[in-house]
Amino acid sequence: MSARFSFSTPSTLRLGVLCVALLALLAAAAGLLRPGDPMAMVGPRGLWPLTDGAFPLGTDQLGRDVAAQLLFGARVSLAVGVGAAAVATLIGVGLGAVAGYFGGVADHLLSRLCDYVQTLPSFLLSMVLVAVLAPSIGSVMLAIGLTSWPEIARLTRAEVLRIRNADWVLAARTMGLGHGHILLNHVLPNGIAPVVAMIAAVVAHAVLVEAALAFLGLGDPNLVSWGAMIGNARPLLRTLWYLMALPGLAIFATVMAFTLLGNGLSERLDPRGAAR
Amino acid sequence: MIPIERRSFLALTLGASVLAAGAGRALAAAGPVKGGTLIAVINPEPPILTNTVNNHFSVNVVSPNIYDGLLSYDQQMNPIPALAERFELSPDKLSITFHLRKGVTWHDGTPFTSRDVAYSVLELWKKHHPRGRTTFGDVTAVETPDASTAVLRLSRPSAIILNALAAAESQVLPAHLYENTDPRTNPRNINPVGTGPFRFVEWKRGEYIAFERNPTYWDAGKPHVDRLIFRIIPDAASRAAAFETGEVVYGPFDPIPLADAARLRANPELALTTAGYQWLSPFFTFEFNVKSKIAGDVRVRRAIAHAIDRKGLIEAAWYGFGTPATGPIPHYQKAYTKDVAGYPFDPAAAERLLDEAGYKRGADGVRFALWHDYSNDTESQQNTAEFLRQNLKAVGIDLKLRAADLPTYYKRVYTNYDYDTRSGQFSAMIDPSLGLYRLYATSSIAPGVPNTNGAQYSNPELDAVIETALRESDPAKRTEAFHAWQRIAMTDLPNIPLFELERVTLHSRRVKGLEDRPDAAFSSLKNLWLEGGA
Numbered sequence: 001m002s003a004r005f006s007f008s009t010p011s012t013l014r015l016g017v018l019c020v021a022l023l024a025l026l027a028a029a030a031g032l033l034r035p036g037d038p039m040a041m042v043g044p045r046g047l048w049p050l051t052d053g054a055f056p057l058g059t060d061q062l063g064r065d066v067a068a069q070l071l072f073g074a075r076v077s078l079a080v081g082v083g084a085a086a087v088a089t090l091i092g093v094g095l096g097a098v099a100g101y102f103g104g105v106a107d108h109l110l111s112r113l114c115d116y117v118q119t120l121p122s123f124l125l126s127m128v129l130v131a132v133l134a135p136s137i138g139s140v141m142l143a144i145g146l147t148s149w150p151e152i153a154r155l156t157r158a159e160v161l162r163i164r165n166a167d168w169v170l171a172a173r174t175m176g177l178g179h180g181h182i183l184l185n186h187v188l189p190n191g192i193a194p195v196v197a198m199i200a201a202v203v204a205h206a207v208l209v210e211a212a213l214a215f216l217g218l219g220d221p222n223l224v225s226w227g228a229m230i231g232n233a234r235p236l237l238r239t240l241w242y243l244m245a246l247p248g249l250a251i252f253a254t255v256m257a258f259t260l261l262g263n264g265l266s267e268r269l270d271p272r273g274a275a276r
Numbered sequence: 277m278i279p280i281e282r283r284s285f286l287a288l289t290l291g292a293s294v295l296a297a298g299a300g301r302a303l304a305a306a307g308p309v310k311g312g313t314l315i316a317v318i319n320p321e322p323p324i325l326t327n328t329v330n331n332h333f334s335v336n337v338v339s340p341n342i343y344d345g346l347l348s349y350d351q352q353m354n355p356i357p358a359l360a361e362r363f364e365l366s367p368d369k370l371s372i373t374f375h376l377r378k379g380v381t382w383h384d385g386t387p388f389t390s391r392d393v394a395y396s397v398l399e400l401w402k403k404h405h406p407r408g409r410t411t412f413g414d415v416t417a418v419e420t421p422d423a424s425t426a427v428l429r430l431s432r433p434s435a436i437i438l439n440a441l442a443a444a445e446s447q448v449l450p451a452h453l454y455e456n457t458d459p460r461t462n463p464r465n466i467n468p469v470g471t472g473p474f475r476f477v478e479w480k481r482g483e484y485i486a487f488e489r490n491p492t493y494w495d496a497g498k499p500h501v502d503r504l505i506f507r508i509i510p511d512a513a514s515r516a517a518a519f520e521t522g523e524v525v526y527g528p529f530d531p532i533p534l535a536d537a538a539r540l541r542a543n544p545e546l547a548l549t550t551a552g553y554q555w556l557s558p559f560f561t562f563e564f565n566v567k568s569k570i571a572g573d574v575r576v577r578r579a580i581a582h583a584i585d586r587k588g589l590i591e592a593a594w595y596g597f598g599t600p601a602t603g604p605i606p607h608y609q610k611a612y613t614k615d616v617a618g619y620p621f622d623p624a625a626a627e628r629l630l631d632e633a634g635y636k637r638g639a640d641g642v643r644f645a646l647w648h649d650y651s652n653d654t655e656s657q658q659n660t661a662e663f664l665r666q667n668l669k670a671v672g673i674d675l676k677l678r679a680a681d682l683p684t685y686y687k688r689v690y691t692n693y694d695y696d697t698r699s700g701q702f703s704a705m706i707d708p709s710l711g712l713y714r715l716y717a718t719s720s721i722a723p724g725v726p727n728t729n730g731a732q733y734s735n736p737e738l739d740a741v742i743e744t745a746l747r748e749s750d751p752a753k754r755t756e757a758f759h760a761w762q763r764i765a766m767t768d769l770p771n772i773p774l775f776e777l778e779r780v781t782l783h784s785r786r787v788k789g790l791e792d793r794p795d796a797a798f799s800s801l802k803n804l805w806l807e808g809g810a
Contacts, residue, residue, distance in 0.1 A: 041666050045592055061535075062592045062663055135679070217652045221661070221677035235512070235533035235655050 013264025016200075019257030027074035034068035038224050046240050060229070060243050061236060070250050072224045077207050077254055080141050084206035085199050087145025092152025093188070093195060099153070100160030101183055111157070114150040122147040126209055130218045137220045140213060144206045155198050159191030166190075193269035200262030204255045211251050226251050308789060308805040313503040316801070317515055317527040321482065321508045324465040326447055328400045331407065333556075333798075336444050337528055338506055341487055341800040342383075342470035343447035346374055346393070347438075351793055353610065353706055355438060359388070359448055359471065369433035369749050376424040380494045382450050383475045393426040394418035395451035404459050407710060411440045433749050439707040443472070444555060444798030473499040473802035482508055493802070500789065500805035519546055525784035526804070528552070528797040532782055534595040534656060540782060547785050550597065550778040552796030557606045557704040557711070558779065560598070562664070563771035567732045568696045570635075570644055577769040579629035580697075581619035583671045584664065590775050593659035598775040603762040604715065605708050606776040611758035616766040626671045637672045645674040646696040649688055652679035660699060686726045693723075693732060701777060702727065706794055708758060709745040716765060717742050733770030 026033075036042075041063040049058040049066070057067040099110035129143035163169060164187060172182050213219055214227030221228075226247035233243035322334040325342060346360040355363075360374040380388040397418050401408035414434050419427040428437070440446055448471065453464050468476050473495065474487035487504040507524060509515045516532040518524040519540065524531075532540060541548050562584070564571040571577065590598040605612045635643040648665070652658045658679065665675040675697070680688065688694050705711030714720045718739050720729040741764065744757040765771075781797060783790065789803040790796070 037666075037669070039662065039666060040669075041588075041592070041663070062659055062666075131681075217658070217679055221652075221658075221679050222665075232655060232658055235535040237513075239535060239539060 012260055013268050016257060016259075016261030016264045019253070020261050023074060023254060023257055024078065026071060027078050030068070030071035030075060034065060034071055036068070038068035038072040039064055048240075049242055049246070057246060058242060060233065061240065066243070066246060069224045069229060070226070070246060073226045073229065073247065073250065074254070076137065076220075076223050076225050077210060077251070080137060080144065080210040081203040081207040081254075081258070083137075083141035084144035084148065084210075085202045087142060088149040088152055088202050088206075089195075089199055091145070092149035093156045093192075095149070096153035096156025097160050097183055097188060100157035101164055101179070101187060103161075107157070110153070114153050117147070118150045120147075123209065123212065126213060127216070127218060130213055135213075135218050135220055137223060140210055140219065141206075143213075144209050148202050148205055148209075152195060152198055152202065155195050156191070159194060160187055163187050163191050194266060197262050197266035197269060200258050200265060204258035204262065207251065207254050207258065308500045309807065310500055310805070311502050312806040313505060314501040314526060314787070314801060314804060314806060315505045315507060315524050317509055317518065317524045317531050318485075318506045319508070319510060319512075319515065319527075319529075319531060321510075322485075325468045325476070325479075325485075326449060326465055327405070327445070328396075328447060328449060329404045329460050329465070331405065331445075333529055336798045338485060339447060339468070340443035340472065340798060341474040341504060341802075342468045342472045342476060343443055343449065344471050345441050345443035345446055346448065347441040348799075349439075349442055349706075349793065349795060353439065353794060355441070358441075358443070359393075360441075363438075365438075365749075370430045372428045372430070372437065374426045374428070376426065377494055378424050380471050381492060382452075382471055383469045383490060384450075384453075386450065386452055387423075388448075388450075388471050389423040390420035390426040391423075392448055392451045394420050395455060396446070396448045397426075397428065400449055400454070400459055401446050405446065407440070408446065410713075411436050411446075411710065433747055435745070435747060435749055435754055436707055436709055440710065442555075442795055442798070443800065444795045473800050474504050477503075484508060495802065499800070499802035501801075504801060516540060519782055519784070522784060525787050525806070526781075526801070527783070528779075528781045530780045532780070534597055534780070537595055537597070537780060545785055547783055549781050549783075549790065549792070551792035552781060552790075552794070552799075553779040554606070554608055554794035555706045555798055556779075557609060557706055557708070558701055558777040559601050559604065559606060559704060559773050560660070560699065560775050560777055561604070561702050561715075561771045561773045562697065562699045563731050564697055564769075565693060565695050565731060566770050567693065570646060571696050573633055574769060575629050575633040576635070577772070578619065579626040579633070579671065580668065580673070581769060581772045582622045582629065583626035583673070584667050584772070584774060585621045586774050587621070589660060589663050589667075593656050593663050594775075594777075597778040597780065599778070601773040601775050603766050604702075604712055604771075604773045605704055605758065605762055609704075609706070609708065611708055611755055613759040613762055615759070616762050618766075619772070623671050630671065630673075635672075641672055642674050643672040645676055647678050648675045649678050649680065649685055649695045649698040650700060651682045651685045653682065657700070664699065689730045690722075690726050690728060691724045693730065695730075698730065699774075708761075709742070712761070713742050713746065715771065716761070729770075731770040733768065735764060735768055738764045738768075 042065055043055050043059040043063050045059060045063040046061055047055055047059040055065050060066055095110050099107040125147050126143040129146065130139050133139035169182060169186055172186050211227030214225040215231040217231060219225040219228045229247040230244050236243055318334050318337055320334055322338050324330055324335060325339050327335045327339055344359045346358060347355040348358045350356050359377055361377050362375050364373045376390060382388055397412060397415055402412040402415060414431045415428050416431050417429040450469055453469055454462055466479060473490055473493045475490050477486040477488050479485045485506045489499055489502050509518060512533045516536050520543065537548060540546050564577055566572050586600040590596060602614050602618060603616050630643055637643050648661060650657055650661050661677050665677055668675045689698050702715060703711050714728050716738055717729065718734040721732050722728045741757050741760045745754060745761060748754045748757060786807045787804055788807055789805050791803060
């Protein structure tokens, strides 16, 4: 790929990369910034933010450090976001490429499968999957990945359809190269750019769905999760509202970061956008 | 009996001695005012309106306004008259004779007779009531020598029947409307005809259930209010708002989130009480599957009991609404003893016991992992589970939380016994043999039946004690059996009773006549009246 950073990189992309990098850094440094178990009950209960230097963002109803929970929660959110996107990409790109490249019956069957999955309400399907598989970080990743691949599959198929009759592909075919080789080395590398932008959007979507599942009590109860923080603080809305507001802001920032990244990438990688 | 609330009585006497003007005002407010509409709130909406076939607490709150029991109970659990004016126990303790109140009629005008009692005991309570099958299992016949006498014949002496005759437990239903029908589907279950203080008017599903004063009620002068409405408000925050605006004036069984209790308690218009729930004697317990490998070791169970900070748990997860428990019978009961093995919060003692049991800390500081199952339908239960996990982590136990919806949780714990530990609420009941045998008796290991002996705990010595508590009619011997029960339970520790739950009743200060009898939350609202009427 030829996407290089330069001062001409669209500002959306730069902002997105910056935000995502910052988030990743915070998540990685969680153990250094707030050492120890984020779920340990370490302070007085219901301490407001900015009132005690030891707990800059206050404590929750059980006396747990909100800052530590937010930082460790970032790990869960990012892990689920990236993991779910990986599952969705593997399935989506695989099926989309096969459908687009071979066409015919394969295309017909896979496209109908796509249509079918898209008609199912994806959030309800995720809920059912998590409930059946028992809530854990793996099952949440899998459930979100299994419900968000069709968009990627459609886009990949369209791109592969566009490229499969290009001259260099026909040349490779004439040389007698195998289908797998052609797909992986000649078709996909030239059609993957818009899909990459879509993957960033899938990460943002996954972060949001993870939070919603955890809010409903379907998260991994043994890990800190922003959604679960909001869910647990629901009855305290009128007394300790910051317990809902802070993780809410964290979710907003993360989703925004990945959305910016996705939009930036699609602007940058779109040939017409680059010509602007 | 003049129903003066104790607090207003106190205010009256104090006021009289200090300030004449104050006394004058208190005197004017002393007598019950007639009339008005009492708007209460109940959540969730009761499925039906008699506890004969469904004893969910919402049914038990609403239905005693429609139906009476044979007896009621005072503060010390001594029987007081209701539909039965008095009763006699035969010397061999094999028959109980009830002398029924004369001149009582059903809301449809039909006279109430001993036939209704006989039918209710034999065909309804004994066959359909969830607990009645045990309570009235030994009743072989009910004789009705005349319209106002009913004689219960027993196959064995029973110590529990006379403690189970309140309207909250055993409601007398009209034989003329229930005979030859299936009581589970009788249309009168949702359009009831009773003998109680209020007559059913209308039930608008999802909105309200309306009642009006029964003008021919046997307890002359009652009820005080003309109309009684139970509103259905499913959202907790909306219920809190309804209390704040005065739309609703009475609500039992935690009508508001406990997190809001402190805020609403500070509201000068509202009052909060935790009295009236001793009938249930609810407690929160941490149960073990004693058939599982690690939790099967009593030293591990005792160590865990030492590792839990009960006071902190009550403050953090239950907003202070609880009292640390020393055993499965709450401290306010006659059968209570504090003379049992105690497990004060002592993490060092817990670590010692675990070391002795051979479970040393590994390189990562963890001794072993245990699954912990719970139903996360309330925030307090979720916070409790998280609190317990942190407590046990401090002594090297990795408590892995596994939250589930109620059916999944029930299936795992009470059908498959596929769990290590669990936590949840349990009702010991005012007569603990009514409630507690389910948790401790070998015969209560009943696969598929929720809230039974999920620990699969079995101790023949305790089984013998339970049998005595169920049968013995000598109060002293029975009390001794309850004491032995508590001692064995706290020594073997199949479950750790963590704390006695306090349930909350919220009401407007305009509502007067509230009682603190043990079953007040389950009693009819005939004694309530509204200051200023209307």
